[in-house]
Amino acid sequence: MNNRKLPRLLQTPAVLLLLVWMLVPLSMTLFFSFIRYVLNNLRRPEWTSPSIDNWRGFGNYDFVLHSKDFLFAIQNSLFIVGSILFLTVILGVLIAILINNAFPGRGIVRVLLISPFFVMPAVNAVLWINMILDPVLGLQGIAIEGINGVIMSLKDAPIVGWFFSLWPTLEPISFRATQTSAYAVIIMVTWQWTPFAVLIFMTSLQSEDQQQKEAAVLDGAGPWSQFRFLTLPHLGRPIAIVVMIQAIFHLSLYAEIEIVSRGNGNKNLPYLIGEFANNNIGAASATGIFAVILANIVAIFLLRMVGKTLME
Amino acid sequence: MLYKNVLGLTTALTMLATGAMAADTTLTIAIVNNGHMINMQKVAEAYTEKTGVKLNWVSLEEGVLREQVASDTATGGGQYDVINIGMQETPVWGAAGWIEPLKFGADYDVDDMLPAIRNGLSHEGQLYAAPFYGESSMVMYRKDLTDAAGVTIKDNDSWENIKKAAAAIHNPDKGVYGVCLRGKPGWGDNMAFLTAMINSFGGAWFDKDFRPTINTEEWKKAISFYVDLLGTYGPPGSEGNSFNEILALYNEGKCGMWIDATIAASFLKVDGVDYAQAPNAGNPVGANWLWAWAMAVPAGTPQSEEAKAFIEWATSKDYIQAVASHPDFGWGSVPTGTRKSTYAQPEFQKAAKFAAAELKAIETAAPEATDLKPYVGVQFAAIPEFPEVGSAVAQEMAAALSGAKSVEEALEASQEAAEAIMKEAGYFE
Numbered sequence A: 001m002n003n004r005k006l007p008r009l010l011q012t013p014a015v016l017l018l019l020v021w022m023l024v025p026l027s028m029t030l031f032f033s034f035i036r037y038v039l040n041n042l043r044r045p046e047w048t049s050p051s052i053d054n055w056r057g058f059g060n061y062d063f064v065l066h067s068k069d070f071l072f073a074i075q076n077s078l079f080i081v082g083s084i085l086f087l088t089v090i091l092g093v094l095i096a097i098l099i100n101n102a103f104p105g106r107g108i109v110r111v112l113l114i115s116p117f118f119v120m121p122a123v124n125a126v127l128w129i130n131m132i133l134d135p136v137l138g139l140q141g142i143a144i145e146g147i148n149g150v151i152m153s154l155k156d157a158p159i160v161g162w163f164f165s166l167w168p169t170l171e172p173i174s175f176r177a178t179q180t181s182a183y184a185v186i187i188m189v190t191w192q193w194t195p196f197a198v199l200i201f202m203t204s205l206q207s208e209d210q211q212q213k214e215a216a217v218l219d220g221a222g223p224w225s226q227f228r229f230l231t232l233p234h235l236g237r238p239i240a241i242v243v244m245i246q247a248i249f250h251l252s253l254y255a256e257i258e259i260v261s262r263g264n265g266n267k268n269l270p271y272l273i274g275e276f277a278n279n280n281i282g283a284a285s286a287t288g289i290f291a292v293i294l295a296n297i298v299a300i301f302l303l304r305m306v307g308k309t310l311m312e
Numbered sequence B: 001m002l003y004k005n006v007l008g009l010t011t012a013l014t015m016l017a018t019g020a021m022a023a024d025t026t027l028t029i030a031i032v033n034n035g036h037m038i039n040m041q042k043v044a045e046a047y048t049e050k051t052g053v054k055l056n057w058v059s060l061e062e063g064v065l066r067e068q069v070a071s072d073t074a075t076g077g078g079q080y081d082v083i084n085i086g087m088q089e090t091p092v093w094g095a096a097g098w099i100e101p102l103k104f105g106a107d108y109d110v111d112d113m114l115p116a117i118r119n120g121l122s123h124e125g126q127l128y129a130a131p132f133y134g135e136s137s138m139v140m141y142r143k144d145l146t147d148a149a150g151v152t153i154k155d156n157d158s159w160e161n162i163k164k165a166a167a168a169i170h171n172p173d174k175g176v177y178g179v180c181l182r183g184k185p186g187w188g189d190n191m192a193f194l195t196a197m198i199n200s201f202g203g204a205w206f207d208k209d210f211r212p213t214i215n216t217e218e219w220k221k222a223i224s225f226y227v228d229l230l231g232t233y234g235p236p237g238s239e240g241n242s243f244n245e246i247l248a249l250y251n252e253g254k255c256g257m258w259i260d261a262t263i264a265a266s267f268l269k270v271d272g273v274d275y276a277q278a279p280n281a282g283n284p285v286g287a288n289w290l291w292a293w294a295m296a297v298p299a300g301t302p303q304s305e306e307a308k309a310f311i312e313w314a315t316s317k318d319y320i321q322a323v324a325s326h327p328d329f330g331w332g333s334v335p336t337g338t339r340k341s342t343y344a345q346p347e348f349q350k351a352a353k354f355a356a357a358e359l360k361a362i363e364t365a366a367p368e369a370t371d372l373k374p375y376v377g378v379q380f381a382a383i384p385e386f387p388e389v390g391s392a393v394a395q396e397m398a399a400a401l402s403g404a405k406s407v408e409e410a411l412e413a414s415q416e417a418a419e420a421i422m423k424e425a426g427y428f429e
Helices: A002-033 A059-065 A070-098 A106-118 A121-132 A139-155 A161-165 A181-206 A210-218 A223-250 A255-261 A269-276 A281-311 B002-020 B035-043 B045-051 B062-074 B089-096 B115-120 B143-149 B159-169 B190-200 B217-233 B243-251 B262-267 B304-314 B317-325 B340-344 B346-351 B355-364 B386-402 B407-424
Strands: B026-032 B054-060 B082-085 B130-142 B257-261 B273-277 B290-296
Touching: A002 A281, A059 A281, A070 A181, A070 A223, A070 A269, A070 A281, A106 A181, A121 A139, A121 A181, A121 A255, A139 A161, A181 A223, A181 A255, A210 A223, A223 A281, A255 A269, A269 A281, A269 B386, B026 B035, B026 B062, B026 B304, B035 B045, B035 B054, B035 B130, B035 B317, B045 B054, B045 B304, B054 B062, B062 B082, B062 B089, B082 B089, B082 B304, B089 B290, B115 B130, B115 B290, B115 B355, B130 B143, B130 B159, B130 B262, B130 B304, B130 B355, B143 B159, B159 B217, B159 B257, B190 B217, B190 B386, B217 B386, B217 B407, B243 B257, B243 B262, B257 B262, B262 B355, B273 B355, B290 B304, B304 B317, B317 B340, B340 B346, B340 B355, B346 B355, B386 B407
Parallel strands: B026 B054, B026 B082
Antiparallel strands: B082 B290, B130 B257, B130 B273, B130 B290
8 A cells, every 4th residue: 555655646736737837728728618718808908807796607608609600610620630631641642652761862852851841830931921922022923924924925826826726814812812821831841741741651661560461472472462451451551550640730720811811711720719819819718618619529530540550 | 837936036135136236227118029118218317327227127028028028917916117008008007006007297298199099098097008109001002003003092091992992003913912911820910900801890899888899890801802802802811910020021012011010100101102191981980090119107016106207218309309309210210209399390301202291190099988899909809818809800710811711710700709708807697
């Protein structure tokens, strides 16, 4: 008995600290989400202090649930996370297999491939949206202007001129528009996170059983069958881990959305919280609780998935 | 919640830090990262030399500054001794008791201040923030292009004429777009321009009971005109452009005409620019906005006397002289739009070609509440809920500009969102 009590006693401070660390913010959020709490209100100054007298029940939740972009924010969160996961896993597997074999300069290629991951999210967004995707001053705008110029000059060329005069003038795409801002975020985050997937898959591929592969080759298995029946099952576990870690990170995207579109046609729950947190702390807290619920739902599915691959 | 934690921690750390240095006075000053404020850090070295007061600058981007300062001031965090705030916040925060009233000595010459600016920074006749620089809006157009196209732009021109001029100089094959206007969502971004424009069409944000009046005919006319004008004669990707983006486009020679803050004039590097007062559809409220970045003292700072003394210096005539005679700057870099005496300086008139147009624009802007516009503020409403309402509407306007929604749909969605926010804030049931 005694030799069990002592370690537990020694652990208590750490456990207590952890509990406080987690419980205080969470319970404050819960409390704020049930009261009227705004930072500034000239009509109702009593709402500006967090007091139990301003109890509101589920009123904040009701307000958030019926606010303009709530459902859209959830849909958009899932759309962004889903698309990024899909793209990074596919690109990650392909690139990892491509650079798994030895070739001259492999070290340099690997370093270059991995470097996007070390760019800070805000820098990433600013770079992409202003220097690459901008329809006038960015690479996109310059490239399209250049292509249009070449086609224009070829229209007057002899013999082939008629062919080019059938070509339409290209219009640059605005990636800050309502319809496209989500794609801009998906593009830049995929660019940033594919290296992470590549890194994990590459390490995993190195532990692939070579004897099994040789046996498969002897049995006449082609490259596709090898990939389908040996490599892909082998990558099951790392894929699950990549999906889980990335899902957690991408549910809380903020910087990219702010910089690309300021929430125009593209927002998620963290962004909605940010919008409320300017003044309405009650609503922001209620949104926070919704975000916790959403994250838990996603986590339950992902944990099941990971658990399943670990069991196999 | 993490944000709250971090905020609490940084507050605690700063308090520790300021506590430790209390012996010799150090003022912590939160500033917006605009050119004039950045210059102030250099000019103020003389102030430290003269008075021994050390200055600790925290320079932040506009949006971040607002959020930081608002939560710090609201919770009495006491992180800052002097804060940069704008015309939207000043009357509201003054009313809430978040900032201290400012009373300066006779030397300061309060009457030298431009009346519109002074009114905009006051609550019930009392000055709550001292203006560092002020601005209105005007048309900045390329006279070489309009001359070549054979069109003219007058002061307070009609919107129809502006459209004709834009059409005449629009030449996308040569990389010149007729008109550049703000489209990036944000109450201080596209809505600053749009509100001024809507004013000129006779529209307003709220009626006298603070019910939103966004789905009105005036708004519809104004927004339809804007979407059509900018969609047809504007550069692609306008929904992403605000002040800085358009400034870059303008200086690349891509814009024929630009209606924006007067302060832009001092950054224009293109030849042949001329200025005109903002267009108007015939409404007495006018179509030019009014804004000032000002300095205020948050309530509860233990060093409020020192803070006020610093503000008195930084917004005085002496400061403007100090910038003008500073080896790195000169009359072209002085903060404008605050004092009549600045515009009376011949050196300034020579250095700033736009001075007369700017002064006229500021003087004709009317921040006071009227029957047409029953709230304080020209291109915003000075109420605490406005940033929330303004951002929600701003996104809808960007959606209308992108073509994702029709103007009617965007206005209906805006009205609904604004009503929900105002109802939530307790203005009506």
